[in-house]
Amino acid sequence: MFGSGIALDSAAFVPECAARVSSQSATSPADYTLRIGASPVEIAPKRILSTITYNGQFPGPLLRFKEGQPVTVEVHNDTETAEQLHWHGQFVSPDVDGAAEEGTPFIPARGMRRIVFTPRPSGFRFYHTHNRAGAHLHAGQYSGQVGPVYIEPKHEPGSYEREVFLVLKEFESSFSQGGDMAMDFLSPASEVEALKDSGESSMKASLAKGMPHGYEVGYRYFTINGRMLGHGEPIRVKLGERVLFHVLNGSATEIRSLTLPGHTFKVIALDGNPVPTPAEVPVLWLGTAERISAIVEMKHPGVWVLGDLADDDRNHGMGIVVEYAGRVGKPQWITPKPFRWSYLRFGKSEAAAEPDEVIDMIFAKRNATDRGFNEWTVNDVAFSMDKTPPMVHLRQGLRYRLRMRNASDDIHPIHIGRAEGCCDGRRISRSRSRVHCG
Ligand SMILES: [Cu+2]
Numbered sequence: 001m002f003g004s005g006i007a008l009d010s011a012a013f014v015p016e017c018a019a020r021v022s023s024q025s026a027t028s029p030a031d032y033t034l035r036i037g038a039s040p041v042e043i044a045p046k047r048i049l050s051t052i053t054y055n056g057q058f059p060g061p062l063l064r065f066k067e068g069q070p071v072t073v074e075v076h077n078d079t080e081t082a083e084q085l086h087w088h089g090q091f092v093s094p095d096v097d098g099a100a101e102e103g104t105p106f107i108p109a110r111g112m113r114r115i116v117f118t119p120r121p122s123g124f125r126f127y128h129t130h131n132r133a134g135a136h137l138h139a140g141q142y143s144g145q146v147g148p149v150y151i152e153p154k155h156e157p158g159s160y161e162r163e164v165f166l167v168l169k170e171f172e173s174s175f176s177q178g179g180d181m182a183m184d185f186l187s188p189a190s191e192v193e194a195l196k197d198s199g200e201s202s203m204k205a206s207l208a209k210g211m212p213h214g215y216e217v218g219y220r221y222f223t224i225n226g227r228m229l230g231h232g233e234p235i236r237v238k239l240g241e242r243v244l245f246h247v248l249n250g251s252a253t254e255i256r257s258l259t260l261p262g263h264t265f266k267v268i269a270l271d272g273n274p275v276p277t278p279a280e281v282p283v284l285w286l287g288t289a290e291r292i293s294a295i296v297e298m299k300h301p302g303v304w305v306l307g308d309l310a311d312d313d314r315n316h317g318m319g320i321v322v323e324y325a326g327r328v329g330k331p332q333w334i335t336p337k338p339f340r341w342s343y344l345r346f347g348k349s350e351a352a353a354e355p356d357e358v359i360d361m362i363f364a365k366r367n368a369t370d371r372g373f374n375e376w377t378v379n380d381v382a383f384s385m386d387k388t389p390p391m392v393h394l395r396q397g398l399r400y401r402l403r404m405r406n407a408s409d410d411i412h413p414i415h416i417g418r419a420e421g422c423c424d425g426r427r428i429s430r431s432r433s434r435v436h437c438g
Contacts, residue, residue: 030074030114032063034085034147036107036129037078041144041171043223043317044231049171052079052129052143058226059167059250060127060147065119067151074114075107081139082106084130087149088289089272092117098130101385122153123272124246124291133252135373137173137217141252144169144226148248151272160244160295164235168258168286168308168318169226169250170219177213185257185285185341186411199364199407206367214367214374217253221317222308228317229307230331235322237298244268246293249286255411257309258284260322261334262300267346269293275346283309285341287413298324305333355401359392365408376408 039056040048054060065071077083084106086098094102096115107113119125127147133140148165207213225232237243245265249256264280271291284292307319314333321331366375366382375382381391394400406412 028072030072032071032073033076034060034073034127035076035078036083036085036145039144041226043171043221043226044228047221047228049221051138051171052145054127054145054147058144058146058223059169060145062165063127063147063149065149065151067120067122067153068118070116070118072114072116074112076112077107077109080109081131082109085127085145086130087117087125087127089123089125089291090117090149090151091120098127100130104130119149119151121273122151123269123274124248124293125149125151125272126248126250126289126291128250128289137175142173144171146248146250148246150246160242162241163244163246166224166245166247166258166320167226167250168224168248168256170222170252170254170313170318172220173217173252174220175215176218177215185283185339192405195362195405195407199409202364203367203409206369211368212372214365214369215372219254219316222313223317224306224320227320229305229314229319230321231317232320234303234331235306235320236325237322238325239298239301241298242295243298244293244295246291247284247286248291249288251288253288255288255413256286256313256318258286258306259309259336260296260306261304261332261336262302263296263298263304265292265294265296267292267294270343270346276348277346279345281339281341281345282336283339283341287411289415290413301327303327303329303331305331307333309335352401353399356398358401358403361402361404363404363406363408363412365410376412 034054035056036052036054037056038050039053040050041053041058042048051058075083075085084098084100084104087096090097094104096104096117098104100106105113126149129140129143129145131140133142136142146167146169148167150163150165221228227233235243247258259282264282265284266278266280267275267284268278269275269292272293281294284294286292301324303324304322305314305319306322307314310318319333323331361378362380364377364380366377369375379391381388404414
């Protein structure tokens with residue numbers, strides 16, 4: 001018996017599952033085994049990185065679960081650091097969810113944890129380390145600890161011929177002071193002047209006091225499914241085929257875009273959850289940890305680069321070749337026309353029901369205040385796990401609207417951990433943003 005290492009999802013105790021769970025002894029083979037350990041990753045011929053991976057590969061193996069069917073997963077930690085493996089986007093109990101702040105036991109260094117849980121909800125999820133990297137650029141999410149999860153629904157919609165999973169990830173990070181990320185793609189384009197003024201005046205005041213710009217993280221190599229553009233197997237397609245792409249932005253810090261010249265993406269799910277209004281777009285944008293499931297109808301034969309809009313990132317690897325049957329030649333790239341990304345496109349057309357309460361949140365940045373690192377605040381408080389008291393008190397069954405305003409000069413994804421809602425990794429711009437949970 002693996003003693004206290006066993007944790008059962010509460011859902012595993014419902015009567016129809018009980019027999020199955022109790023017959024699972026710790027000596028019977030697990031349904032899945034994951035090994036966390038240092039391994040080489042060949043991102044291009046003779047360009048080999050060393051990082052921490054799952055099962056010696058990047059990305060980690062695709063885990064296909066069935067919604068509502070309990071699974072046993074053994075996680076071995078072959079490193080010298082205690083680890084947390086987090087099941088991003090699933091509703092599982094805190095014992096197995098993989099977040100130390102919720103009380104999940106660590107997978108000890110050179111140790112193992114065997115967990116049982118019932119995968120749900122269906123859709124495209126992922127697993128990754130939940131160790132905080134802080135200033136360690138080889139630790140936590142800067143490593144190769146990212147793998148896709150697909151939870152098969154009880155009834156698969158099935159308007160496509162084939163699925164392709166893509167994991168976007170940068171490697172070899174370093175600090176710089178300054179550097180900007182693309183931000184002009186978000187809709188609405190209008191900024192709220194008062195927010196812009198407050199952000200800019202605090203930045204100016206900081207620089208006037210002689211502070212440098214806070215550290216930003218940059219990367220040397222960019223990969224899709226662990227290969228730099230041109231160095232992996234192409235995605236081979238046929239004319240008329242409908243391919244369902246499941247795209248995961250596995251970055252620690254970056255926002256990514258993706259386009260395929262001559263084609264459009266019909267977005268059917270965001271973060272694994274079906275959207276109320278599937279819609280076709282020429283470009284995808286994904287915040288950190290965000291996922292998009294989109295169908296591409298292959299109707300423009302050729303050899304194409306499916307890649308990031310940022311020339312620099314694409315030229316350093318962020319892309320993958322799409323090759324039609326019978327076509328040869330150099331992969332072609334065409335920069336698309338400017339396009340504004342808006343989540344509203346995929347929403348319901350009628351107005352959301354009025355909330356019982358509105359919670360206002362202002363996001364801001366304190367430049368370089370933490371030993372050269374920026375501090376981020378919500379309503380003027382920089383979060384600390386040990387010190388910050390709960391700031392929002394919720395009552396069960398009430399309906400809340402979070403009204404988020406961003407006064408900083410970066411766009412922010414936000415993730416509501418373990419909420420029964422849809423607010424998993426939406427970006428907010430420096431403008432009035434509404435996030436609709438429901
Ligand atoms: Cu996560």
